[in-house]
Amino acid sequence: MTGFLTLLYKELLRFWKVGFQTILAPVVSTLLYLLIFYHVLEGHVETYPGVPYTVFLVPGLVMMSVMQNAFANASSSMIQSKISGNIVFVLLSPLTYWQIFLAYILASVARGLMVGLGVYLVGWLFFDVPYYWPGWIVMFAVAGSGLLGALGVIAGIWADKFDQLAAFQNFIIIPLTFLSGVFYSIHSLPPAWQVLSHLNPFFYMIDGFRYGFFGESDSSPYLSLVIVIACFAAISLLAVKMLRSGYKLRY
Amino acid sequence: MSIAIAVENVCKNYGTFRALDHVSLKIHSGEFFALLGPNGAGKTTLIHTIAGLAIADSGAVHVMGNHVMAGYRLARRQLGVVPQELVFDPFFTVREILNIQSGYYGLTDNSRWIDEIIVRLGLEDKANVNMRALSGGMKRRVMVAQALVHKPPVIILDEPTAGVDVELRQSLWDFIQQLNREGHTIVLTTHYLEEAEALCNRIALLKQGRIIALDSMQNLISTMAMGYILRLRMHPDDLPSNFQKIQVGCHNGCFDLKIDSYTQIEPILAQLRQTGVQIQEMQLLQPDLEDVFVNMMNRSHFETQ
Numbered sequence: 001m002t003g004f005l006t007l008l009y010k011e012l013l014r015f016w017k018v019g020f021q022t023i024l025a026p027v028v029s030t031l032l033y034l035l036i037f038y039h040v041l042e043g044h045v046e047t048y049p050g051v052p053y054t055v056f057l058v059p060g061l062v063m064m065s066v067m068q069n070a071f072a073n074a075s076s077s078m079i080q081s082k083i084s085g086n087i088v089f090v091l092l093s094p095l096t097y098w099q100i101f102l103a104y105i106l107a108s109v110a111r112g113l114m115v116g117l118g119v120y121l122v123g124w125l126f127f128d129v130p131y132y133w134p135g136w137i138v139m140f141a142v143a144g145s146g147l148l149g150a151l152g153v154i155a156g157i158w159a160d161k162f163d164q165l166a167a168f169q170n171f172i173i174i175p176l177t178f179l180s181g182v183f184y185s186i187h188s189l190p191p192a193w194q195v196l197s198h199l200n201p202f203f204y205m206i207d208g209f210r211y212g213f214f215g216e217s218d219s220s221p222y223l224s225l226v227i228v229i230a231c232f233a234a235i236s237l238l239a240v241k242m243l244r245s246g247y248k249l250r251y
Numbered sequence: 252m253s254i255a256i257a258v259e260n261v262c263k264n265y266g267t268f269r270a271l272d273h274v275s276l277k278i279h280s281g282e283f284f285a286l287l288g289p290n291g292a293g294k295t296t297l298i299h300t301i302a303g304l305a306i307a308d309s310g311a312v313h314v315m316g317n318h319v320m321a322g323y324r325l326a327r328r329q330l331g332v333v334p335q336e337l338v339f340d341p342f343f344t345v346r347e348i349l350n351i352q353s354g355y356y357g358l359t360d361n362s363r364w365i366d367e368i369i370v371r372l373g374l375e376d377k378a379n380v381n382m383r384a385l386s387g388g389m390k391r392r393v394m395v396a397q398a399l400v401h402k403p404p405v406i407i408l409d410e411p412t413a414g415v416d417v418e419l420r421q422s423l424w425d426f427i428q429q430l431n432r433e434g435h436t437i438v439l440t441t442h443y444l445e446e447a448e449a450l451c452n453r454i455a456l457l458k459q460g461r462i463i464a465l466d467s468m469q470n471l472i473s474t475m476a477m478g479y480i481l482r483l484r485m486h487p488d489d490l491p492s493n494f495q496k497i498q499v500g501c502h503n504g505c506f507d508l509k510i511d512s513y514t515q516i517e518p519i520l521a522q523l524r525q526t527g528v529q530i531q532e533m534q535l536l537q538p539d540l541e542d543v544f545v546n547m548m549n550r551s552h553f554e555t556q
């Protein structure tokens with residue numbers, strides 16, 4: 001247990017020491033989206049009846065920042081210690097593979113939640129965003145950031161160079177996020193796109209998360225939670241399997 | 252005597268290249284053991300298979316009786332490794348690093364031992380300095396400290412003195428020798444053969460992934476080295492022609508003659524006396540590890556041709 005807590009502490013400290021870049025900067029850049037969409041789209045688009053577009057948008061942006069930062073944290077920590085070589089100190093230690101995995105993703109969850117909270121607080125101050133069912137909000141935020149943290153571990157292990165990691169992010173993470181309904185309700189899409197959206201696991205994270213704010217969603221939050229947790233479990237098993245086999249870590 | 256490290260018939264391939272070729276080796280508890288060989292011989296690869304940083308393709312490795320893969324947690328607890336590559340975590344200070352490293356091994360209050368290793372490795376002034384700001388030699392010391400935080404019974408050092416100044420080399424070896432006297436098993440690789448000769452009881456010589464010699468230092472030197480060198484300064488300063496076939500070199504105006512045993516000395520001196528040569532200086536050079544090393548490397552070179 002001490003070993004696990006130590007690695008978790010180290011991973012937390014790693015991003016906390018450079019909090020300006022890892023927490024503040026992403027909060028500010030997400031708020032820029034909010035500002036722009038507010039000026040351009042407020043009053044033109046209505047997604048849920050009676051909910052102004054900006055208010056609708058805030059939870060989506062919060063979840064997007066939670067997910068992106070959880071992914072960025074695990075993947076950059078992993079690839080940095082792999083490329084600089086200091087991952088050996090973890091590999092030489094008696095930490096179990098599950099302990100290593102959990103330490104990485106819990107740190108990612110922590111960073112994701114911190115950034116998400118920062119974005120939400122601003123949205124709440126300026127746009128009066130409600131929160132009806134905080135339980136759902138917390139469950140989807142934790143499960144979603146855990147899932148993205150696990151994906152980050154996988155991407156960080158797989159990538160040999162920073163540009164491969166960037167490719168993973170640009171071709172997998174960002175499209176799945178942008179097509180998951182961060183900026184719109186999928187009911188406003190043509191039917192074919194609606195079907196496709198339902199195949200995207202990220203859709204259920206955003207949708208379930210948004211349910212916690214409005215009590216309204218495109219899919220049932222129970223179904224969404226089951227799907228998110230199932231994906232989280234599958235990705236986690238894959239990540240631990242990679243750690244155990246030593247794939248790209250132990251030669 | 253218990254076995255600290257048991258390597259049984261280990262092979263390791265990188266693609267089609269065979270880095271370790273049926274290596275078997277037993278290192279007993281309390282030994283001070285050297286792993287020697289030219290660059291690319293497979294020393295680091297062997298250390299990595301022991302440490303679990305590389306996975307052997309066949310064969311088995313045990314550390315203090317624990318299989319390094321199946322029983323990895325127990326095996327890794329018993330082992331402290333100083334990797335060859337200079338690696339460090341730029342986010343932390345020396346003391347933070349050592350506290351974190353202790354935590355990995357389940358130690359929460361290790362500050363007394365950490366203070367001691369900091370002093371023993373001459374890191375007092377640097378304890379609260381960020382790793383990034385340390386010189387290469389200082390980083391190397393921190394790596395040694397990291398390998399020792401959990402007082403492992405088996406300590407492996409992969410070229411710990413590469414790029415380290417003479418002063419630290421001496422104090423490092425004093426510290427390691429003390430740990431050895433206290434019962435820790437030490438395995439090292441080094442490019443300085445005189446270091447291995449001064450410190451180790453037993454050595455393994457590795458070449459192209461194979462162990463070509465494994466013996467105590469004395470046995471290797473007495474059986475593998477070819478004879479002694481008789482170094483003479485003479486007046487008049489030239490070597491009678493019948494000695495030229497055993498001459499192996501010249502050294503500051505001295506002639507180096509190669510002999511196989513002490514019994515050859517007296518006949519040589521007698522012959523020189525007969526030819527009227529006067530001996531002004533005489534030395535008998537014992538073979539050392541370097542002779543063994545060069546000899547073995549050449550010999551197996553011819554064998555593998």
Ligand SMILES: Nc1ncnc2c1ncn2[C@@H]1O[C@H](COP(=O)(O)OP(=O)(O)O)[C@@H](O)[C@H]1O
Nearest residue numbers: 251265270288289290291292293294295296297
């Ligand atoms: N990860 C690797 N991939 C491919 N070849 C490797 C790898 N690691 C080591 N080798 C090769 O294995 C051989 C042994 O290397 P190494 O164990 O580092 O030698 P030594 O430590 O004795 O100098 C070398 O020829 C090296 O190029």
Ligand SMILES: [Mg+2]
Nearest residue numbers: 294295296335
């Ligand atoms: Mg080496």
